Amino acid sequence: MNSKTKLKAPAARKQSYIHEIHGHQRSDDYFWLRDDNRESPEILDYLNQENAFTGQEMAPLAGLQSELYEEMVARQEPELESVPYFKKGYWYISRYDQGQDFTVYSRRKGSMDAPEEVILDCNQRALGHNYYQLGDLALSSNSLLMAYSEDLVSRRQYTLRFKNLSTGEDFADVIEDISAVVWANDNQTVFYVKKHPETLLPYQVYRHKLGDDIKNDQLIYEECDDTFYVNIYKTRSEQYLVICIDSTTTSECLVLDADNPMGQFISFAPRTRDHEYSIDHFQDKFYIRTNNSGKNFALKTSDSLTNENSDSWNTIIEARDDVLLEGYELMADWLIVEERQAGLPLLRQINHLSGESKILSFKDPVYTVFSHYNPDPDSTKFRYQYTSFTTPATVYELDLNTGDTRLLKQSQVMGPFNSEDYQSERLWVTARDGIKVPVSLVYRKELFNHSNPLLIYAYGSYGHSLDIGFSSSNLSLLDRGFVYAVAHIRGGEELGRSWYEDGKLLKKQNTFNDFVDVSKALVESGHGAKEQVFAMGGSAGGLLMGAVINQSPELYKGIVAAVPFVDIVSTMLDESIPLTTGEYDEWGNPNKKTYYDYMLSYSPYDQVVPQDYPNMLVTTGLHDSQVQYWEPAKWVAKLRELKTDNNQLLLYTDMEAGHGGKSGRFKHFEDIAREFAFLLNLAK
Incomplete structure (x- = not known):
């Protein structure tokens, strides 16, 4: 090819394929792009053509992309070391050495002054491999x-x-x-x-x-x-091994004495539809997080190894309508509870004997706090991690008896950074059905002028709550005038189990409506310019992106859809595809007509129509086991065929990676730099 020859956008060939179920036929002209073995020369050639086209279209941004990558890497500490912890006679540390991509795990016997023993150097293990993940x-x-x-x-x-x-x-x-x-x-x-x-x-x-x-x-x-x-x-006591068996709505635990490995696992409590529970063991008691008395979960105990009747369990913490019980940590004298109320995580300590209860309080309007690693249950010291939009990850040690708190470590941002330069906010947006949706925002104070480019991120599935944390890479957007927002839409669990249930199955449209309504509200409140609204989501969040641009494409100037789950009907009808059957309680089983019709009504791939679409960057990984590469590939091919605009539509396939992208400490910044360069170029 002549160096001056400009590549045209690839046009995938069409080959008629008809899906038929419930007396309904769906035409799928790009079904041929599926290859379970990932070896088809034609398909690999097509994906490489798309990569070449994306490379060409992004070439003018190479300088910006390189600049973004370099500044993201430059913010990282050259050498990074975990907070040491002591367990069974050894001090354990994990670290990144300067210039290395992978973790080194080591320990010292008895004292931090003892000689270092490297137990696993992942840099050595990764040699010669394009991808490595421990x-x-x-x-x-x-x-x-x-x-x-x-x-x-x-x-x-x-x-x-x-x-x-x-x-x-x-x-x-x-x-x-x-x-x-x-x-x-x-x-x-x-x-x-x-x-x-x-x-x-x-x-x-x-x-x-x-x-x-x-x-x-x-x-x-x-x-x-x-x-x-x-x-x-x-278990915490190290006395039992537990096989946990979970679906979206039902659980069962099988238990074995860890001192008797040749024994037989027995059921702790029988499997009952819609009963979710998990167990731990400490100080001769089993602790059970269960929804048998309320959908936001209670914490109960049992002295018995087998429990035919869960009604006999002793209640430690009642299930509450306004508080979600997310987890707990068992200590000798104290119970530490991880809860969520009004969308924010809480840490509460409860004395086993007196019942005394204390809640840790924080000043940021939005933040994340959770239990750090606490291997010694007999300690009176409890470690937890805190972060916010403006606070890098910080590990504290709390004396549970006195309340004294000690800073153990805070991640450093290398180069110029002052947290006081940035402002975080929390808003509540009223959706079209009157429900209030929480939104978390951050921006650089001196650059905020009510006409900023706005990037909205969301997920909204599987009951996964989007907790707010510090991102050094996001500084590259904030320092260039972007407002960054996280929409805590229904389908997550930020406001409890009902928040999740109202964004799944036959209520999934609430997820998309919430995102659209948040987008409009943030423009109306002056947090973003109407012509400068961008959106980003990955995996099930990519499904969100596909749905909202089919339904409200005019709202967005640009979209980044990472490993997007966009061919939902076809995937959920194919039980051979990884993870399909385990998700019927999330999306519905399309073998049943009611669910088929509903899923089809919002399926991003099936609902592509001739209309104008925003500028789009779509990314995937050839080896993705969560969302197969052919979903975004088919989606882009269909969008190319039907869209009526001249906006950019770019597909980038990482030929060596899967769902999580590149491995290694720094390589993933290449992907972020590509996405940010795409957005910043559009925001000019």
Whole structure:
């Protein structure tokens, strides 16, 4: 190709394919873009054409993109080290060495002055691989053996390996396609969760003894209902192993004495439709977070290992309509509770004996606070982490008895940064049905003039609450005049379980309406210029982006849709695709006509029509196991065919990554720099 030849936007060929169900036919001319093996020369060529076109269109922004990347990296501490913690005779630290992309895990015996023992250097493990992600890192009860899992493809299929920390030698035992691992107390036996080879659902638990042939590992449990996910963990007391089996609305826990690895797991409480519960064990009691007495969850206890009747559980914290119980930490004298009220997270400490209760208070209008790692339950010191739009991640240590608080570490922003230069706000927007939606905002004070470009981010699915934290990369937008907003729309869980339920299944349209109404309200309140409104979302948030630009495209100048879940009807009808069946309680089962019709009414891919669309940057990963690459590829192809505008439509496929993008400490800034350059160019 002549260097002056300008590439045209790729036009994917059309090949008729008809989906038929419930007496309804859907035409899908780009169905051929699906390749489960990711090896089709034609499809790979098409994706590379799209990448070349995106590269050409973004070429004028190369200088800006490079500038953004460099300043994002420059804000990072050259060397980064965790707060040390003490467990079973060792001080543990994780760190990034200068110029390195991956974590080094080490420990020192008895004292921080003792010689360092590197137990895992992920930089060494990543050598020669385009992608590297550490999964589990689990130590045996005697702290002398280590199990660790790694993903080298970005499909979230982990390979489990073992290391003798006394000798530094690796065991020959290697187990493929696992998702979780836990040690029994004999320092020889592990239990691991195996993923289904096709759907990638974690569905089996095996027992393995070090040195034994993997082929002889015993299947301990298999979940036959493919709407459930399986995980395994050890309780706070380290006395029990727990297999937890969860769907969107139902749970069951199976329990085994960790001192008896050859024993049999037994059900803690039988599986009952719409009963969600999880358990822990400490000081001879089982603690149960349960929704059996209220949808926002209660905390209860039981002395029994088997519980046919959950009504007999002793209530510690009642379920409340206005407070969501999210989690808890068990300490010797105190119970630490993570709650959420009016959209904000809370930490509350409760004395086991006296019942005395204290709430930690914070000054920022929006923030995030949560329990840090506290490995010693007998300690009177409790570590927690705090962050806000204007406060970098900060770890504190609270003396639970005296209330004294000590700063242990705050992440540093290298170069010029003063938190006082930035303003955060919290607003409530009244949606079209009268419901008030919380919105979190941040901007640079001296650049705020009521005509700013505005970027709105949201998710709104799976009951996932978008907690507010500090982002050093977002400074690159704020320092160029952007207002950044997070819309806490229905489908999340910021305002409790009802907030989630009102944005799922046959109420999903509330999610999209909330986002559109927030977009309009922020312009009306002067937080963004009408012609300078941008939106961003990823995965299910990408579905949100696809829905709102079909329904209200005129509101947005530009959209970034990252790994967008946009072909929802086709995916939810295909049980071979990873994660499909486990999500029927989230989206609905389209094999039932009521859900099919409703999902079809908002499906971003199916609802593309001839109209003007905003400028769009769509990103995906070839190896994505959560949202298959062909969803955004098909969506872009259909948009190219039908849209009536001359706005940019760019598809970038990372040919070496999956759902989470690039691996490594700095590489992901390349993706952020691309997205920000796209937005900043449009905001001129």
